[in-house]
Amino acid sequence: MKKNISPITIFLQGIVNQMKDRDEGKVADYIPELALADKSWLGIALATVDGKFYTVGDIDKEFTIQSISKAFTYGLALEENGIDKVTKKIQVEPSGDQFNAISLDQSGRPSNPMINAGAIASVSMINGLAEEVRAKIFNTFSIYAGRKLKIDEKVYQSESNTGHRNRAIGWMLRNFDIIENDPVGILENYFKQCSLLINCKDLALMGATLANNGVNPVTQERAINSDYIKYIFSVMTTCGMYDFSGNWLYHIGLPAKSGVGGGILAILPGELSVAIFSPPLDERGNSSKGIKVLKRISSYYNLNINNVTPLQTNSFIRASLDLENLTSSKQRSENEKEIIRKHGKKALVLIIQGSLGFSGYEMITRKVLESSENKSFVLLDINRVMNIDKKIYSLFWEFFQFLKIHNITLLFSSESKSIGLSNYFKEQYEGKFFQTLDNGLEYMENIFIDHFSSSRNISSKFELTDFQVINGLKGDDLQNLQNILQQTEYKKGDTIINIGDIADKIFFLAQGDVDVSITINGKNLKVSSIGAGNTFGEMGLTDQSLRTANITVSSEVARCFELKIKDLQSKKFLNLRLVLMNNIISELSKKLNIANKQVQKLL
Numbered sequence: 001m002k003k004n005i006s007p008i009t010i011f012l013q014g015i016v017n018q019m020k021d022r023d024e025g026k027v028a029d030y031i032p033e034l035a036l037a038d039k040s041w042l043g044i045a046l047a048t049v050d051g052k053f054y055t056v057g058d059i060d061k062e063f064t065i066q067s068i069s070k071a072f073t074y075g076l077a078l079e080e081n082g083i084d085k086v087t088k089k090i091q092v093e094p095s096g097d098q099f100n101a102i103s104l105d106q107s108g109r110p111s112n113p114m115i116n117a118g119a120i121a122s123v124s125m126i127n128g129l130a131e132e133v134r135a136k137i138f139n140t141f142s143i144y145a146g147r148k149l150k151i152d153e154k155v156y157q158s159e160s161n162t163g164h165r166n167r168a169i170g171w172m173l174r175n176f177d178i179i180e181n182d183p184v185g186i187l188e189n190y191f192k193q194c195s196l197l198i199n200c201k202d203l204a205l206m207g208a209t210l211a212n213n214g215v216n217p218v219t220q221e222r223a224i225n226s227d228y229i230k231y232i233f234s235v236m237t238t239c240g241m242y243d244f245s246g247n248w249l250y251h252i253g254l255p256a257k258s259g260v261g262g263g264i265l266a267i268l269p270g271e272l273s274v275a276i277f278s279p280p281l282d283e284r285g286n287s288s289k290g291i292k293v294l295k296r297i298s299s300y301y302n303l304n305i306n307n308v309t310p311l312q313t314n315s316f317i318r319a320s321l322d323l324e325n326l327t328s329s330k331q332r333s334e335n336e337k338e339i340i341r342k343h344g345k346k347a348l349v350l351i352i353q354g355s356l357g358f359s360g361y362e363m364i365t366r367k368v369l370e371s372s373e374n375k376s377f378v379l380l381d382i383n384r385v386m387n388i389d390k391k392i393y394s395l396f397w398e399f400f401q402f403l404k405i406h407n408i409t410l411l412f413s414s415e416s417k418s419i420g421l422s423n424y425f426k427e428q429y430e431g432k433f434f435q436t437l438d439n440g441l442e443y444m445e446n447i448f449i450d451h452f453s454s455s456r457n458i459s460s461k462f463e464l465t466d467f468q469v470i471n472g473l474k475g476d477d478l479q480n481l482q483n484i485l486q487q488t489e490y491k492k493g494d495t496i497i498n499i500g501d502i503a504d505k506i507f508f509l510a511q512g513d514v515d516v517s518i519t520i521n522g523k524n525l526k527v528s529s530i531g532a533g534n535t536f537g538e539m540g541l542t543d544q545s546l547r548t549a550n551i552t553v554s555s556e557v558a559r560c561f562e563l564k565i566k567d568l569q570s571k572k573f574l575n576l577r578l579v580l581m582n583n584i585i586s587e588l589s590k591k592l593n594i595a596n597k598q599v600q601k602l603l
């Protein structure tokens with residue numbers, strides 16, 4: 001087996017081998033320069049939204065983009081004017097006419113932006129002097145293609161010298177005030193945009209940029225505001241293949257655009273694009289082999305925007321839990337644990353996954369309402385959500401306010417910067433957004449504890465004998481320990497332990513709270529916290545390695561009894577050390593048990 005050759009490439013290569021020498025269609029000759037193309041050129045490029053290419057055949061051969069440009073220029077016109085202004089000038093109905101029809105609909109507008117009349121009108125809607133407009137078009141197309149595109153001078157001259165029919169269309173548009181200035185410069189820009197040179201791979205990347213919601217998947221540069229992409233796809237779907245668009249949608253089912261240079265671009269939004277280059281055209285001006293090739297690819301891989309894949313019920317909710325069965329990693333006193341056990345059912349925790357659009361939103365709201373009885377909090381953990389439709393942000397905001405009326409607080413936890421959510425949510429929800437699930441759990445626990453006990457009162461102090469790690473320590477041993485302990489007081493924000501410090505002390509936290517954090521890419525991430533009555537740093541007793549987490553004070557004050565490990569070396573502390581070791585091991589094994597159980601719940 002030949003390594004590195006994908007089955008996808010093998011399939012595409014098979015198509016090229018079969019189709020290459022078939023004699024069908026006729027190379028365009030109404031623009032004389034186009035007639036020079038070779039009938040047997042055939043290239044296929046498939047590009048994914050993460051920038052992977054599958055290419056076969058005449059992949060590097062350059063050709064002029066021609067009418068495929070219309071989709072991209074239409075996008076630019078939308079971006080500059082908004083849809084209201086643009087639709088006032090250019091309709092969006094399939095015309096059933098030829099691409100170069102000299103026609104307007106009853107309202108005096110071109111039927112759609114994919115025929116020449118509509119495309120010339122799109123160029124006229126890009127603001128600026130002729131040279132600026134040309135530069136805008138070239139720059140934008142170059143962002144889509146990920147490289148600086150150049151014009152084929154000969155094709156441009158050839159088209160400009162013979163483009164009388166397009167000039168007639170331009171002047172007709174002027175007559176009906178669709179174009180409000182002199183159309184001459186606009187037409188030249190139209191001819192120039194049609195003469196931009198691309199190869200099959202460029203075209204696939206231009207399509208993948210649209211499929212990727214406007215961001216070029218290779219350069220990561222945005223080519224168009226994502227709000228307008230659905231309108232481009234819409235006209236590509238209904239009008240992109242001219243008077244073949246109905247059949248195209250029926251058999252192939254992908255938004256597409258063809259050009260008389262022999263290119264066809266077809267897109268599966270959100271997933272991929274396929275670009276074909278084969279110069280011979282059918283009577284409608286679409287690449288005839290291109291249509292056949294795309295038909296085979298779309299049916300072989302079942303690519304069709306009208307495919308139906310019903311959602312799995314509940315696929316958005318990975319786990320539904322509450323504070324009774326999932327607690328934060330904060331080390332707490334028995335008293336506090338008891339409160340959490342008692343009130344834990346009041347906090348619903350939903351672990352959400354997938355890509356959230358309306359259906360995800362519907363599923364979440366449904367689940368929350370079904371389990372909302374006696375709830376004070378709903379925490380949505382969206383760490384596993386890869387993508388959220390923008391509209392859903394505002395729907396969540398609406399739901400937040402809805403729940404508030406019913407005395408339920410909606411909280412979110414998410415670290416995922418990739419979907420750009422946290423910033424948006426942080427502003428809108430203020431304190432209702434947490435970096436990690438654990439932080440969100442702790443927040444709810446603290447509120448229950450504050451509400452149902454006085455044990456979180458800042459003045460609550462623990463005596464040495466309250467600590468679990470010295471269980472069973474009596475008489476002299478206890479006295480000895482007391483003698484070597486040092487009392488230290490810290491203020492809010494003080495760092496007690498730094499990553500990399502030598503682990504030479506054990507801390508008994510008698511008063512206050514501390515945060516445990518680690519540093520990732522220079523940033524501090526809180527991973528858990530510890531409350532009064534617990535010990536930390538006890539690993540130092542087993543091996544005096546280096547600290548692996550930072551400990552900082554989060555309460556106004558914190559008071560610790562500190563035990564230097566080197567003070568324990570003497571023989572008289574042998575029993576003391578044994579007791580400490582025993583208790584530490586039993587604590588650790590308890591913690592490990594809890595952690596294992598929690599991991600299972602979150603799997």
Ligand code: GLN
Pocket residue numbers: 065066067068099100116159166191194258259260261285
């Ligand atoms: N430049 C060509 C024209 O206007 C584009 C037509 C096309 O590709 N269908 O005639």
